[in-house]
Amino acid sequence: MGGAEVYCAICGGPVNVPYWEDGFEEEYTYDPTVVQEDRSDLEWLKDVRVIGEDPASTGLSRIWVSGVASHDDHGYFDLEEGDPVMELFGEESLRTYAYKGHHSFAVPYHQTCRTLLAKYLNLEGDAIDIDGNDDNGNDRSDDIDNDIFFQVLRQLADTSEYAQALKLDYGSVSKNQEQYWVVSRGEEHFVHSPLDIxxxxxxxxxxxxxxxxxxxxxxxxxxxxxxxxxxxxxxxxxxxxxxxxxxxxxxxxxxxxxxxxxxxxxxxxxxxxxxxxxxxxxxxxxxxxxxxxxxxxxxxxxxxxxxxxxxxxxxxxxxxxxxxxxxMTGLANRRRIWEEILPQIAGPYEKLQKEKAQIDLPDILKGASSTGLRRLIRPEPEVNSSFRYYFAQSIAGLKDAHIEFHVHLDQEQFIRGLHFAGQQSSEQGDLTQDAFNFPTTVESVQVPANDCLTGIIVTSREFPDGEEGSRKIVGMEFLLGSSTSQQVGSTDGDRRLIHVSKDHFAVGIETFSSPEGGLSRLSLLQQPTLLSHGIGRFRSQGSTPDHVNLEAAKFLWRKHIPPPGLQISDHSSGYWSYAMEKDLSPMEPLIFGTTDAELADITAISIDVLFGGIEVQYGNRPTRSIGSRHLAMKSLIIDGQGGERVVALNYVVKHIPKGIHIVTNYGRELVVGHSSQRPEELVQYPPRDPETEQSTYLVGMYGWWTSRDTPKARLEAVGCLFAAELDGKHQSVPEMPDLAPGQGRIWEPSAPTGVRVVGPILGDFSVKESLGINSRNLEALDRCPTRSWLDCSRPLLELRVILCHSFDEKQVPLSAITFKFADGAKEELTIGPEIRPQSPIDTQGDGNDWCWCSLSGHGRKTEDERSVHPHYRRHVWELGGKRLQSLRVFLSPIDEEVGRGSRLSGVQFIAEDGSESPKWSHWNFSSDDAYMIENITFTDGKIGLKLFVGETRRSVTYEDPIVYALQAMERLA
Structure with missing residues (x-):
């Protein structure tokens, strides 16, 4: 597909200096007598700014304008270091012309073209030179109202997926706006500055x-x-x-x-x-x-x-x-822009400017702030109208104000409109039935005279509708200062909290609405609490609401909003998170426990090795889980009653979250996916207070899955939940254990004691990998971030193994092994995941197995294996209380021309009575002739196995863990 360019929203020209070489055909170059040899006369094309909207802004104006931005590719612009917009979003690049998705709509333009627009509108700033600076050198290019300007740009947006400019008639320049800018002899005027001539x-x-x-x-x-x-x-x-x-x-x-x-x-x-x-x-x-x-x-x-x-x-x-x-090619460009394009922008700008001049801002909104506009539905109407409703003309007028809302529901009982129906509605433009292109019924919500509005919880649900589906509002809960609420519609769905900030009170609401799509965005308008002095209806609110979690307003939450008192970390997502829409992607909270009794009741934490879901098991409480696929669950047993607590979660985030690493205060660990020591990939929790060095309690986590209800569910974002106190008071936070930093590998669940390794590592190999003209050796053990060990000296009731689809016909895809001991309380020890019955989600609902291997590049071999058996095969070998005598290991030597060592191709256990387990190997293993065979005999001294565990490297989105190598372990003398 290659890259793609975007173009200036105002002139339609390129946003960087076009590329051509002297060796090109003359027709596809610019005339060297017109364009300077060093192309310095085209430098103005790189003076680009980006204008956009921050819906989460608390100001009544949410528009931002970047500093100089450099186009990278596909509409992404890199910002200069220190740019305030970079600090605002925490990103070094901005995406433009992305009307849909998690990126807020943003538009690039040449600073020169904006100055030309200002001249057309007669809105030039005072003492502005041609570079857009005043006499003091400050960037003050014009008197264009950024709110109106952006509103016009949004109205003119091209909403197609791969938009390169606005939905304007760019006239003569349109033919040059291909995937890449078309350089053509005789059209030099398109790239010369329309001002600097x-x-x-x-x-x-x-x-x-x-x-x-x-x-x-x-x-x-x-x-x-x-x-x-x-x-x-x-x-x-x-x-x-x-x-x-x-x-x-x-x-x-x-x-x-x-x-x-x-x-x-x-x-x-x-x-x-x-x-x-x-x-x-x-x-x-x-x-x-x-x-x-x-x-x-x-x-x-x-x-x-x-x-x-x-x-x-x-x-x-x-x-x-x-x-x-x-x-004077620049003059030709100026005339082109002035006559062909600027009227299309100036017309709607002047119309909105005139409308804005007719609105007299009431006293109650002077100095007011906003909770941030939250997007509520999908798809969002292409053109919205903004409505600001205030509850009284002045703050003093709130004392006796009648606060009533009208909620509009369509024939299917979806909420399509919300407006304030009090005394101010007629002055602000009443949103009546005539405002919609569909019939609605109205439900009234009245705030009691001695109470006040503090927030609104919007409940919405996703519905199948095209490729992206749709999201519709099914309910609204109006929260009051008296800790009561009034509900309209359903509470069954994903929940979005819109609440006044701490130490603030509501003075109005702001909505985005359209006749076709209805209500699409909502925020509360608010003033500081100190201004409400003497107004009795606000006494019930207090300064710090304790019945809602104000931090939860960051996200849409699946089914449940995190309870009050929890701190919510920023989410971590990779550079593949194109599908994530912060307002519309429901996060799923998983609460481990908010009291010490709940945390003490935890018995295990399990994670699907393909990141399909996470769950927590309890001794006396129902299991809690998030995610939709709980098929291959890898578990860490937790001794909650004995004081064991989860004290850290580390995430490895690359293009998507690729690793989760859990650590307890007992020094026991669980690793799913990657484990990294690179700081740019690893996100560590919990944080410590920089002043007190006090850690918070890790009490939960949250995540978001794209394509959640399909086999292709993919974890896109993760974050953590903390608490500053448990049971209403500060307690001693469990200390982080000493995990022997620098040892390089992780023992799961913990390093053994009283034993040591002995003998060769069976399955240690390396192969050469070509990288263009270079090559490197890939060491199998370097792929194995974790080590585990099995005690082979105890009697067993049964031995279970899990095999997954293979990536190489000479490598056994041993994904898990379980020992069920006959002594004691029939204890089980599992290395790797336990496989659960498939759900309709895992099989696409038609009984046909689906796995990530279908996306593998291994061709016919993968297709054959998938057609023979499901992704996971579970095998059970009954021992009836017998001990293991030995292990037979099948090895496949690596050709000396491509590497060294031998692959682990198969394993077979032998019991003390001479009975043999099946030969567990890759799916079409049939003969012993092609393999070297090694034996590990278990004696009083040689009692166990060390397992080297890594990922299959099938080059798919998620990889299974498999055992790459084995080594004997013996008791210390």
């Missing part, structure tokens, strides 16, 4: 002498006789000519001697210049200075501002030759 400045500094030749090739041809127009005063004749376009005037000159003589007037040409060429603003300052030869100025500017390819006619034209040295 040195030859134009030189022209007006030294105006030309009169020209004998006329710029049209004819003179009037008529008989001398009576001409009635000659009797008209000169002023009237000038008025007639003023309202004619130039081609009409020239034709009239041929038939009317009086008008022909009138055009010879210097004042007529001056007036025509100013009227016909409003974009020639350099002429205005010299209007009174020049008293002769305005006809020549008009003619010169008329020709210089027209882009016309060199033709035989023009080469023969003496006058054109006299202007050839001028090469």
């Amino acid at each position: 040195p030859r134009l400045e030189q022209y007006f500094n030294r105006l030309p002498a009169p020209e004998e030749l006329t710029w049209y090739n004819y003179r009037p041809d008529y008989e001398l006789g009576y001409d009635p127009i000659s009797a008209l005063p000169i002023e009237l004749r000038l008025s007639i000519l003023r309202y004619l376009d130039m081609p009409s005037a020239l034709r009239l000159f041929q038939t009317c001697r009086a008008l022909y003589s009138t055009q010879g007037s210097n004042s007529w040409w001056r007036r025509r210049l100013l009227a016909d060429m409003p974009w020639l603003f350099e002429a205005s300052p010299i209007e009174e200075v020049i008293t002769q030869h305005w006809d020549r100025v008009y003619k010169d500017m008329w020709w210089a501002s027209r882009h016309t390819r060199d033709t035989p006619y023009l080469r023969e034209n003496h006058w054109y030759q006299s202007l050839a040295h001028m090469k």
Whole structure:
């Protein structure tokens, strides 16, 4: 597919210097006599700014404008270090023209083009030079209202997936707006600055002498006789000519001697210049200075501002030759932008500007802030109207204000509208039934006279509708200061909290709505609590609401909002998180426990090895889980009653979250996926207070899965939940254990004691991997971030193994092994995941197995294996209380030309009575002849196995853990 360029929203031109080489065909290059050899005259194309909206902003204006931004590819712009917008979003690049998705809509433009727009709108800033700076060098390019400007750009947005510009008619430049900018000989004017035109400045500094030749090739041809127009005063004749376009005037000159003589007037040409060429603003300052030869100025500017390819006619034209040295291509670009594009932007801008001037901001909104506009539905209407409803004209008026809301529901009981129905509604534009293109019914919600609105919980659900599906509002809960609420519609769905900030009170609401789509965004307008002094209805609210979690307003939550008192970390997501829409992607909270009793009741934490889901098991409470696929669950047993607590979660985040690492205060660990020591990939929790060095309690986590209800569910974002105290008080936070930093590998669940390794590592190998002209050795054990061990000295009731689809026909895909001991309480020890029955989600609902291997690049071999058996195969070998005698290991030597060592190709256990387990190997293993066989015999001293566990490396989204190598372990003397 390759890359793609985007274009300036105002002029439609490129946002960087176009590329061509001298060796290109002349047709696809720019004329070196027109474009400077070093192309420095095209540098203005790189002076690009990006304007966008921060819906989460608490200001009534949510518009931001970046500093200089450099286009990278596909509409992404890199910001300069220290740019406030970079700090605002925590990202070094911005995506533009992305109307849909998690990126807020943003638009790039040349700073020069914005200055030209300001001149068109007559909104130039005071003392502004051509670079858009004032006398002090500050960036103050114009008086354009950014809120109105952005609203116009959003109305003109091209909502298609791969938009490169606005939905404007860019006129003559449109043919150049391909995947990459089209460089074409003779079209240099498209890339020259419409403001910085040195030859134009030189022209007006030294105006030309009169020209004998006329710029049209004819003179009037008529008989001398009576001409009635000659009797008209000169002023009237000038008025007639003023309202004619130039081609009409020239034709009239041929038939009317009086008008022909009138055009010879210097004042007529001056007036025509100013009227016909409003974009020639350099002429205005010299209007009174020049008293002769305005006809020549008009003619010169008329020709210089027209882009016309060199033709035989023009080469023969003496006058054109006299202007050839001028090469005012920038003036042609200015005229193009001024006449073809700016009217399309200026029209809606001036309309909105006029509407805004008619609105008198009431006292109650002066100094007010917002909770941030939250998007509520999908798809969002392409054009929305903003409504701001305030509860009274002044804060004092809130004391007796009647606060009532009307909620509009359509015939399917989806909420489609919300407006304030109190005394101010008629003054602010009442949102009645006539505002919608569909029938609705209305439910009324009244806030009691002694109470106040503190927040609204919006409940919404996803519905199948096209590729992306749709999200609709099914309920609203109005939260009151008295800790009561009023519900309209359903509470079954995903929940979005919109609540006043701490130490604030609500004075109004703001909505985005459209006749076609209805309500799409919502926020509360608020003022600081100190301004509500003496108004009794706000006493019930207090300064710190304790019945809601204000931090939960960051996200939409699946089914449940995290309870009060929990701190919510920022989410971590990778650079593949295109599908994530912060307002519309429901996070799933998993609460481990908010009291010490709950945390003490935890018995295990399990994670699907393909990141399909996470769950916590309890001794006396129901299991809690998030995610939709709980198929291959890898578990860590937790001794909650004995004081064991989860004290850290580490995430490895690359293009998507690729690893989760759990640590307890007992020094026991669980690793799913990658384990990394690279700080740019590893996100560690919990944080410590920098002043007190006190850690918080890790009490939960949250995540978001894309395609949640399909087999392709993918974890896109993860975060943690903390608490500063448990049971209403601060307690001692369990200390982080000493995990022997620097040992390089992780023992799961913990390092063994009283044993050591002995003998060779069976399955240790390396292969060469080509990287272009270079190559490197890939060491199998380097792929194994974890080690585990099995005690083979105890009697077993049964031995279970899990095999997964293989990636190499000579590597056993041993994903898990479980020992069920016969002594004690029939304890089980599992290395790897336990496989649970598949759900309809795992099988696409039709009984057909699906796995990530279908996306593998291993071709026919993978297809054959998938057709023979499901992704996971569970095998059970009953031992009935017998001990293991030995292990037979099948090894496949690596060809010396490509590597060294041997792959672990199969394993077979032998019991003390000589009975043998099946040969567990890759799926089509049939003969022992091609393999080396090693034996590990278990004795009183040699009692166990060390397992080296890594990922399959099938080159798919998620990899299974498999055992790459084995080594014997013996008791310490």
